[in-house]
Amino acid sequence: MHLENSPNPACQTLLRQLDRDLSSEDDSAGEEVPKHSVRNCWHNEHAAAADLFPIHPTGDYFGDYHDPSTFEGLLDEDINIPSDNPETLLHLDPPLDNSIEEDMDNTEMDEDDADNVELEDQRFFEIERPGAPNMPTEATTDPGNPFKMAFESESTLAPLTPQPDAHSQISGTYLKPYIVSYGKSAGEPVSASVPAQDQYSSEVFDDQNIYAPFSSKLEWEVACWAKFQSHLSATAVTELLSIDGVVDKLGLSFKNSTELNKLIDANLPSSRPPFKRVPLILGGEVFELYMRDIMECVKALFKDPEFAPYLKYAPEQHYTDDTCSVRLYHDMHTGDWWWDTQDQLDKTKIGPGSTIIPIILSSDKTQLTLFRNKSAYPLYMTIGNIPKEIRRRPSSRAYILLAYLPTSRFSHITNQASRRRCVLNVYHACMSLILAPMVKPGLKGKNMANGNGVVYRAHPLYACFVGDYPEQVQATCIMTGDCVECPVNRDQLGEFNLASATDLWRKLSPLLDALKKVDSDPVGYRKQAKALRVKPILDPFWKALPLANIYQSITPDVLHQLYQGVIKHLVSWITEACGAAEIDARCRRLPPNHNIHLFLKGITSLSRVSGKEHAQMCQILLGLVLDIRLPNNISNIPFQRAIRCMLDFLYLAQYPVHTSKTVSLMEEALAEFHKHKHIFITLGIRNNFNIPKLHFASHYVRGIKLYGTTDNFNTEYTERLHIDLAKDAYHATNHKDEYTQMTRWLERKEKMARHRQYVAWRQQIGISLGELDGERLNWLVPGLDQRRFLHLAKYPAKNASLESIQSLSTYGAIHLLPALSRLIALTNNPTLTRAQLDREVFNTFLPCRSLNVWHSVKFLREDPLTKQKMTADIIHVHPETKDGQGRRVPARFDTVLVNERSTGTEIGVRGRRVGRLRVVFELPASVIQTMFKNPLQAPRHFVYVEWFSSFSSQPDKVTGLYKVSKMFIYSQSLDQSHRIPGVAARY
Structure with missing residues (x-):
């Protein structure tokens, strides 16, 4: 604008020179210069970079950028040019299917935000920690041109609507195994009888009432509520039904819990034996x-x-x-x-x-x-x-x-x-x-x-x-302190011998032979039992x-042997080696995450720690000791390797499907732990490792080969049954002759559960067998974690102005407008040269002043058996706010792992990159209609990402982890229309 209007001869000469340069460049590219395009003019200090910016940064045919009325404060005045794209705009379209979640972004504070509030409340003076590392933060940059574009391998997101169910996704992804059957007539049927549902139906069948012996659907549902509602006593049910008019208006045939129990006892068949x-x-x-x-x-x-x-x-x-x-x-x-x-x-x-x-x-x-x-x-x-x-x-x-x-x-x-x-x-x-x-x-x-x-x-x-x-x-x-599987001496439990752990078993036949002769030779049996270290x-x-x-x-038992055994010991050893104050301080420094529990008060002072809490500790354990200093300047390399190897074994042991190769990885991880466990003796923490639960870890592989993976057998399942079948049963009694009442309570509950199954079957009689059972008879990959499906709330969290979205004090998406302009230009014409792209970016104006934004993105997974959809993960993207009680909820912008150019592999980090989400938004329909050449295929939902440094080719040799850092941004002050934008990529 200045060159066009200036009477200065020097400015006129420079203007003509720029016109010739632009014309020659456009002719070579085969593009016509727009009539209202504005030329580029730089001050002397930016002359070196002038060839990269062929468009004047101060205005276009939408108006003068120096005129505040043009944008009404929607743009910031100063920006920084980052090196190698520290911010990128990703689009999440075609539009997401929002039918599953009506409104995930409700105004009530969720569990993660509650953690944030607690984190804010826990900010107190940190005590002095001797030996705590004080390492400066490294500002790293990726090598190469700081203005390098990231759009050379642009990709689009695959359609997410309609969403295929998890079963078809898994069946199409994972190959079915090659099966060798036992044969020899094993497992073959010998005859046929009446199906179980028909047998049950013959005892309760009523042609007019599928809920019989209950008189109606309402009575059946009231009975289910009375028997299946947790912590609901019989007295409470009786008191409710004793309210005048309740029984009559509901049309119930029972007036109290005693009559309901008699109805169940007399009229519902028993599918399971009585006590x-x-x-x-x-x-x-x-x-x-x-x-x-x-x-x-x-x-x-x-x-x-x-x-x-x-x-x-x-x-x-x-x-x-x-x-x-x-x-x-x-x-x-x-x-x-x-x-x-x-x-x-x-x-x-x-x-x-x-x-x-x-x-x-x-x-x-x-x-x-x-x-x-x-x-x-x-x-x-x-x-x-x-x-x-x-x-x-x-x-x-x-x-x-x-x-x-x-x-x-x-x-x-x-x-x-x-x-x-x-x-x-x-x-x-x-x-x-x-x-x-x-x-x-x-x-x-x-x-x-x-x-x-x-x-x-x-x-x-x-x-x-x-x-x-x-x-x-x-x-x-056996004798307490010995191994329950092998005859190794209790003083040698800490020695790792793979051959004996795999092949050596306790001898049972000599003990059984001695038991047969116990009446005639009791002394011989006692001697044999003593020799085998068995109680007689x-x-x-x-x-x-x-x-x-x-x-x-x-x-094998993951809960008690690993989490409540080995990991419990490991946490105490780490605490003794590093100091409770240092470990707890590091716990408080971890960022919030949906799937990670924040131990804001540390982990060293916890008592009666559950297996679930030990599992949560394992997620952060290695991160707590990455650069920690050990006493007397002892090298922490074997310390970190021992922890890493035990965690490797722990997670490998929980694989839902094992191969002959993965069980070898388990053995290697355990062998590496035993190789480096001497560090705990060097630190004076242990004298030996004669711990039965640690020793039993060496028998895990043969246990898996014998009976299948460890999730076949876990006391975690029976711990959960304690609640339903023991504790709830006890609380339903009057605590007098409790076992008699507990068993009757359980029998009635089992009868009701069986009748509920029958009612559901009666309701499905009209459905064809193929529709009902066809799909679930197919082979399913056992226990594999299902694919995640991306879902947004049906309604956005708020409508935010462009100014607040770009402000560092709120969302901090400071390069949003040029990034969005570049994405629009590339979507309309992916073949643009760099010069043409810059010109298109400059000539693009977003005809809106605010955008709908979401404060969370959910990832759902579908159970292939029940078809139930569950939340697998949540990404939080919100500025600082206050909860319903006026307490401060800190800003939270979660990090994500992005399949940057659709080249990411299922395993490993290749083709993926860590970024921090700054804003999730959608473009209004009017903007899409105006800005895109093909509005029907244009993306609608977008995320704005700040990149971390790329993954190195190899992980750290000691910990096996990859180190990333925030991208460093050069502090060159340029006009906002030339921020380096990013490009669409696939999750």
């Missing part, structure tokens, strides 16, 4: 065992119609391909135990054609009350024919409460040795009584029908015992079980 009370007398004192018939429990699980489409009847060997070179392990039927046991069973007199039902037992004593020291000892059972993805869900009812074992401490016995012996004898006597009915069917078989009425010759065989170390010791009768129990529950090996049946 029976067995008195035990020891030393003149009576103890009570509440137990069920285990064979009836097995039948109930085997014929449950919900499980029928998924049951496994024969062992299989899974491989990645038909070369059978890489073995797969996941569900129990893919392990070696089922295959080997099937082979042993076929060699007996019964012959081929049998169907093994692996019995999985789990027990763990639990506290029922915080006071009075009231406890329960529930024993649970399930069968290995049910896939683990169903077994692990408490709502699937795949576990049955088999018994309440006695919890007496036998305080009337004064001698401690005698008392311990009595406790063990009573435990095994109760277990023998419970398991006795399955001894004969285990060998000879018994016909059982599944939920579809198909009959198999079933052999229920004891397979696994799941429990914490005290329960393992009690079941195996006369009647262990496993001695008569067919094809059972108690030592091989002990399974």
Whole structure:
């Protein structure tokens, strides 16, 4: 504008020179110069970069940039030119499907924002920490031209609407395994009978009322509310129904909880066996065992119609391909135990054609009350024919409460040795009584029908015992402090020997032979037990079980052995090595994240830490010690490597699918830990590593090969069952003769659950079998984390002005307008040269003053079995605000991992880059219609990202992590229309 209007001859000469330069450049590019384009003129200090900016920065045909009325304050006055694109605009279109979440951005404070408020409240003076590192922050830049464009490999986001379900996504992504079947008639049906639903229907069927024996749908729903609502007492139900007019207006046939219980007891069939009370007398004192018939429990699980489409009847060997070179392990039927046991069973007199039902037992004593020291000892059972993805869900009812074992401490016995012996004898006597009915069917078989009425010759065989170390010791009768699987000396538990950990087992046959002669030679049995370091129990529950090996049946337990065992020790060692103050201070410095718990008060002072909390600690543990200094200037390299290797083992152990290669990675990680564990001895923290739970980690690989992955067996599942089947049951009683009331409460709840299943089946009778069961019969990848689906709230959080979006005090998207202009230009014409692109950016004006913005982006995942959608992750993008109580909620702009140019791989960081989201917004429909050549295909939703430095080619050799840092921005003050914008990329 100045050159065109200036009468100065020098300015006129420069203007003509610029016109010639621009004309020649445009002619070479084959483009016509717009009539109203404005030429470029730079001050002397910017002359070196003038050839990069062929457009005048002070105005265009939309108006004079020096006139405030043109933009009315929508643009900042000063900007910085970054090196190598520290900010990029990504578009998230075609438009997202917002049908699932009506409004995720509600005004109420969510859990993550509550953490932010707590974080703000926790800002207090930090104590002096001797030896704390004081390393300056490095401002790094990517090499190369600071004005380098990032649009050479532009990509667009794949359509997200309509969203395919997770099952089809997974089936199309993961190859099905190559399966080698056992054959030999194993798992083949022998006859047919009436399906389970038809049997149940014959007892309750009413042609006019599918809810019978309940009179109506409303009465049925009231009954469900009364029986399934947590912490709802019978007194509360009675008081509600006693309100004048409630029963009449609802049309209920029962007037109180007692009448409801009578209705359930008299009219609903029992799908699971009732409990029976067995008195035990020891030393003149009576103890009570509440137990069920285990064979009836097995039948109930085997014929449950919900499980029928998924049951496994024969062992299989899974491989990645038909070369059978890489073995797969996941569900129990893919392990070696089922295959080997099937082979042993076929060699007996019964012959081929049998169907093994692996019995999985789990027990763990639990506290029922915080006071009075009231406890329960529930024993649970399930069968290995049910896939683990169903077994692990408490709502699937795949576990049955088999018994309440006695919890007496036998305080009337004064001698401690005698008392311990009595406790063990009573435990095994109760277990023998419970398991006795399955001894004969285990060998000879018994016909059982599944939920579809198909009959198999079933052999229920004891397979696994799941429990914490005290329960393992009690079941195996070994000496406390020894390994429950191998005969290694307790003083050598800390030594890692891969060969012995894989091949060496405790000897069972000599003990069983001695037990057979115990009546004639009790001294010989005692000597044999002492030699094997086993307690001389006369009647262990496993001695008569067919094809059972108690030592091989002990399974890995991630919860108690790793999280509550090894990790618990590791956290205490780290605290002692680094100091509690330093560790807690580093915990407070971590940024918030949806999937990471913030320990704002540190982790060293916590007591009664749960397994879930230890799992949360593991997410940050390595980050806490990255650059930490050890006492006496001892090198922290073995310290970090030991921690890293144990965390590697922990996470590898939890793989839902293992291969013969990944189990080797587990062994390598554990071997590396033992290689570097000497650092804890050097620091004076440990004298030895003779810890049974740490030693048992060396047996994890063979446990996986025998029974499948560790998520087949985890006390975490039974810990959850304690709430439903023990604690809730106890709270429903009047605390007098509680076990009788607890068992009746559970039986009624099971009847209601079975009837609810039947009602759902009656409602689906009109649906074709193909629609109902066709898809779920297909092969599913067991336990793999499903793909994430991106979803925005239906309505934006607010409408923000462009000024506030670009302001550093709010959203901080300071380069938003030029980045958006560049994206629009490239979308309209991807073949633009750099000079043409700069000119298009300059000639672009956004015809709006505000944008709709979102403060969070959710990633959902769909359960392939239930089709239920769950939140997998949330990205928070909001400036500082206040909650409903007026407390300050700090600004939060989460980091994301971006598939920068659609070249990212499923595994690793190749093609991906870390960035910080600054704003998520949409363009109004009118703007899209005006600015884009093809409005129907134009993107609508966008995110503005600040880049971190790119990943290096290799991770850190010690920690295995990649180091990134914020991109450094040069402080050159230029006009806002020449900020370096980014380009659309794919998530």
